[in-house]
Amino acid sequence: MADYLSVQALHKATPAFSPAVxxxxxxYLAFVLLSATFALAFYFSTLPKEKIPAHELAxxxxxxxxxxxxxxxxxxxxxxxx
Amino acid sequence: MPxxxxxxxxxLLSVVILPLCTSAANSFENTAIVRTVELGGALxxxxxxxxxxxxxxGSSVYTIALAEQEHAHTSWLEAKLKGESERLPLEDxxxxxxxxxxxxxxxLPKALNTNQTANLVIETVQTHATYPWPEEAGQKDGQSLKYxxxxxxxxxxxTAVQRxxxxxxxxxxxxxxxxxxxxxxxxxxxxxxxxxxxxxxxHDIPPSATSDFADKKQKHITVHYSYDYPxxxxxxxxxxxxxxxxxxxLNIEDKYWLHNAGPRLKGHFxxxxxxxxxxxxxxxxxxxPALQLHLPAGIHDAYYYDLVGNVSTSHLRTTPSIPKGAAPxxxxxxxxxxxYPIVGGWNYSFTLGWDSPLEDYAGYDKxxxxxxxSVPIMTVIPGSVVDEAxxxxxxxxxxxxxxxxxxxxxxxxxxxxxxxYLDTVGRPKITLKYAQLTxxxxxxxxxxxxxxFSAHMKKPVAVTTAFAGIxxxxxxxxxVDFRIRxx
Numbered sequence: 001m002a003d004y005l006s007v008q009a010l011h012k013a014t015p016a017f018s019p020a021v022x023x024x025x026x027x028y029l030a031f032v033l034l035s036a037t038f039a040l041a042f043y044f045s046t047l048p049k050e051k052i053p054a055h056e057l058a059x060x061x062x063x064x065x066x067x068x069x070x071x072x073x074x075x076x077x078x079x080x081x082x
Numbered sequence: 083m084p085x086x087x088x089x090x091x092x093x094l095l096s097v098v099i100l101p102l103c104t105s106a107a108n109s110f111e112n113t114a115i116v117r118t119v120e121l122g123g124a125l126x127x128x129x130x131x132x133x134x135x136x137x138x139x140g141s142s143v144y145t146i147a148l149a150e151q152e153h154a155h156t157s158w159l160e161a162k163l164k165g166e167s168e169r170l171p172l173e174d175x176x177x178x179x180x181x182x183x184x185x186x187x188x189x190l191p192k193a194l195n196t197n198q199t200a201n202l203v204i205e206t207v208q209t210h211a212t213y214p215w216p217e218e219a220g221q222k223d224g225q226s227l228k229y230x231x232x233x234x235x236x237x238x239x240x241t242a243v244q245r246x247x248x249x250x251x252x253x254x255x256x257x258x259x260x261x262x263x264x265x266x267x268x269x270x271x272x273x274x275x276x277x278x279x280x281x282x283x284x285h286d287i288p289p290s291a292t293s294d295f296a297d298k299k300q301k302h303i304t305v306h307y308s309y310d311y312p313x314x315x316x317x318x319x320x321x322x323x324x325x326x327x328x329x330x331x332l333n334i335e336d337k338y339w340l341h342n343a344g345p346r347l348k349g350h351f352x353x354x355x356x357x358x359x360x361x362x363x364x365x366x367x368x369x370x371p372a373l374q375l376h377l378p379a380g381i382h383d384a385y386y387y388d389l390v391g392n393v394s395t396s397h398l399r400t401t402p403s404i405p406k407g408a409a410p411x412x413x414x415x416x417x418x419x420x421x422y423p424i425v426g427g428w429n430y431s432f433t434l435g436w437d438s439p440l441e442d443y444a445g446y447d448k449x450x451x452x453x454x455x456s457v458p459i460m461t462v463i464p465g466s467v468v469d470e471a472x473x474x475x476x477x478x479x480x481x482x483x484x485x486x487x488x489x490x491x492x493x494x495x496x497x498x499x500x501x502x503y504l505d506t507v508g509r510p511k512i513t514l515k516y517a518q519l520t521x522x523x524x525x526x527x528x529x530x531x532x533x534x535f536s537a538h539m540k541k542p543v544a545v546t547t548a549f550a551g552i553x554x555x556x557x558x559x560x561x562v563d564f565r566i567r568x569x
Contacts, residue, residue: 001171007487007528011454012407014445019330020538023439026329037549044553049560060553068546072328075503079383081329081437082504082541 027077033070037063109138113199115235115244121251121305123227123313124343124467125520126155126208130235131164133201136194144190145175146204147183147236147291149300155208157467157518161188164201182293183236207520209467214313214368215306219345219426221355225368226256226345227309233261233281233301238291245282253277254308261301272303279305312370314466315343317429319519323457324476324502325440327538332443335435336461344368346427356423370424375461376413377436379404384436386418393432395419403442407456452483452530459489459516462524471516475529476500479509480537486512489525493517504541 021029040063047056075082114133119126134144148156161170168191175185194200215228235244248258258279260272266284273280281303290299318339325332345368359365377384380403386396396419401412420430444455457475460468477484484497492514499508512529 004487004489004528007454007530008526010447010530011445011456011528014447014454016406016441017327017330017444017446017453017455018441019327021328023330041553044556053557056557060550060557064546064549064553065542067549068542068544071545072504072542076326076329076331079437080503081324081326081331081333082502 021073023076026073030070030073030077033066033073037067037070040066109136109141110144110239111135111137112237112239112241112244115237115241117235117244117246119229119231119246119248121212121227121229121249121307121309123212123309123311123465124209124315125465126211126229128206128208130204130206131201132204132237133199134194134239135199136196139195140193141195142190142193144188144202145238145291146186146188147181147238148186149183149232149236149296150177152208152232153184155211156206157209157520158205158207158522159186160205160522162203162205163191164203170202178291180293181291182296183291185238185291207522209518209520212309212313214343214345214426217345218348219368220348221352221359221366221369221425223345223348223366225309225313225366225426226306227313228304228306230302230304233264233303234266234284234287234290234299236290236295236300237287238289240289241284241287243283243285244287245280245284248279248281248303248305250277250279250305250307252308252310255279256306256308258305259301259303261303264301265299310367311465312368312424313343314370314373314463315341316463316466316468317341317470319460319468319471320474321460321472322474322476325444325455325478327440327478327533328541330440332438332440332455332457333435334438334457335433337431337433339429339431340370340373340424341429342368342370342424342426344426347425351425368426370420372417372419373463375416375418375434375463377416377461378438378442378458379410379412379414380442381414381436381438384416384434386416386432386434388421388430388432390421393418393421395421403439406442406445451532453533454528454530456526456528458526459523460519462521464521466521468519468523469517471519473514473516473527474500475512475514475527476502477510477512477529477531478533478537479505479507479540481510481531481533482537484510484512484529484531486514486530487528488514489527490516490523504544506540506544 040059044056044059044063072082112132113135115130117128117130119128161172171189173187175187177184188202190200212227212229215226219225253276258272264271266287271281316338320337322335323332379401381400384398386393397417398414400414404410404412424430444453446453459473460471494515496513498511500511501508
């Protein structure tokens with residue numbers, strides 16, 4: 001019981017949770033990131049073949065990274081809080 | 083019953099202490115016991131006030147006894163000193179084979195010396211203590227319930243005088259038992275005045291927590307009264323709370339299985355009769371046309387659906403968020419109108435969920451890196467009983483050092499893995515099971531956990547990997563010649 005009361009006091013005293021990215025910003029972030037992903041993916045499709053595909057890999061990695069964060073932001077914007 | 087006290091930590095100790103208790107039976111005397119029974123539908127509130135006098139110096143442990151039948155129905159037990167709001171520590175000593183009673187000990191805040199007095203107030207809530215009588219009723223008929231109890235309050239100490247008052251919510255009491263051959267009184271045993279029946283006073287009762295007393299001197303009483311409100315029973319409640327750090331959201335989804343525990347409907351349901359009753363403003367007490375739930379403040383995006391699909395006959399009035407940890411004095415009101423009125427004996431099941439900002443429920447302690455989140459056990463529906471409840475708390479993926487603190491011990495506790503959207507390793511899920519919850523059981527479960535930065539990144543990295551896989555496939559695709567004829 002003492003444990004319960006102490007964690008109840010801790011809960012009241014600690015500062016409220018604040019997300020890394022403000023929730024109101026998420027839809028805009030999703031739009032920006034996913035547009036960038038789409039643009040980069042389009043650009044990727046126009047790149048010529050090279051023996052060592054350094055440029056292609058760079059563009060693909062950038063597009064994947066932006067897409068990763070964009071999809072998480074998208075899910076949260078539409079109500080699926082992942 | 084979910085208890086908010088601990089059972090004795092060692093059986094050996096209880097074996098040593100119990101005999102002390104019976105010898106401690108001589109260290110108190112009850113100068114007066116008054117039991118007030120507030121009759122209800124699914125719940126019955128019983129308040130017993132013991133005016134005790136210490137017979138020895140340093141008496142600080144008072145024992146109360148509950149008979150088998152009474153204990154089976156009791157779901158909430160709380161002891162306080164009269165006029166104070168602080169709960170006194172309660173210990174459960176279980177069933178005493180020889181005397182056939184359940185014993186509980188209460189620790190008084192200050193030990194009493196010889197001839198010092200104290201007033202103890204024991205509040206209990208009984209579930210499934212009433213049953214509809216007659217068991218079947220037509221749509222136009224009224225609703226009546228029967229309540230059975232034992233006449234005398236048991237105690238391991240001598241009692242100078244005791245009385246029991248049974249209060250009905252309406253003055254229409256059809257019948258009540260007038261016990262005969264009661265040893266401890268010479269006046270009329272039962273007197274009725276308005277909606278209250280008083281049994282007693284009974285004088286000079288010896289220590290009654292014995293099977294001898296139960297067999298020879300205890301009497302049973304039954305009160306048959308009219309009850310003008312629906313008797314609502316939630317046979318099963320499944321609550322799932324999901325914490326999201328990316329979305330800063332706490333989603334709570336409740337699955338209810340409702341049952342109208344009033345008299346079963348006699349004959350068929352007549353829609354015409356039902357509409358007529360509504361039109362003339364005379365709804366039957368054993369029909370539940372709608373439910374009003376008080377949900378937490380600051381919720382949004384509530385959804386209500388059942389097996390058939392979305393139920394549009396609902397109205398939610400939200401109130402703004404209240405700060406984390408503040409005592410709730412504002413509630414969002416949700417009026418639900420099921421697809422059909424729930425008549426006596428009928429069931430209805432539905433799913434109700436909502437989203438709320440995580441800021442209102444969780445805190446972050448920078449010093450220890452711990453998150454603390456509070457999850458309410460259930461939405462209290464006043465006057466109703468929850469037979470079976472399961473609370474699942476889903477924490478973010480990669481949560482570690484998970485500890486949970488419950489206001490009353492659960493019947494079963496497990497931690498497992500729950501797989502949901504964009505998950506790789508799955509999320510930790512705490513499952514707690516409860517039974518016989520009443521409107522006093524509206525507490526919070528606190529969970530502390532840590533989520534390292536790398537765990538937060540698991541989801542974006544998972545999606546990035548998926549995209550990278552597609553790009554790699556594209557890279558490979560470009561370099562493979564699919565032409566049928568080579569030039």
